[in-house]
Amino acid sequence: MVKSGKQARRAGALADSPSHLMHRALQLALDVYAEELGTDGPTQRQFAVLEAVSQRAGLTQTDLVKATGIDRSTLADLVSRMTAKGLLDRERSSLDARAKAVRLSAAGEAALAAARPRVIAADKRIMGLLPKAKRDLFLELLSELAAAADAAPEEARLAIKAEKKRLKDARKAEKAAKKADKPAKAEKPAKTKPAKTPKPAGDAA
Incomplete structure (x- = not known):
């Protein structure tokens, strides 16, 4: 059972580590979620x-990766299991014949309707652990971190593209430098025919 209440902040490296503190906060959020949803409800990722x-x-x-932030491989496995459970229906996308689109099945709609009030209750419990004056700021900061996470794949793609261009330009510059440093071939002197020595004129007979 998750307990609320203020605790004195402990000094130390972990107490000042954003990654550690966010991990602890995530553990707390998932514990609260599990308590509210129970064993019969969808997991947090399934709900998303x-x-x-x-x-x-x-x-x-691809759309679901962008909408939920779940990585592609995890999402593929998740959708497969949810389809097998009858929560989702898959069909060929009308926009891309190579892609599969997903829709809520009747069972998926029922599961979502049953889960929503429980998720709202879990969110209220989590926000209740914070002072009222800080709740809006907390959500704002979480939104900024989520936006940074959404932008990260595109930034990584652009960084890889820029690095490839840099390497290509560097290879071109190196090739041009080697060509410039290569000594020019010495020109062969033009062949000249030796001048003919005029024959001495003989005495007239």
């Missing part, structure tokens, strides 16, 4: 997929 698909039917796996 159900909610995202409910907002726009026919999402592809």
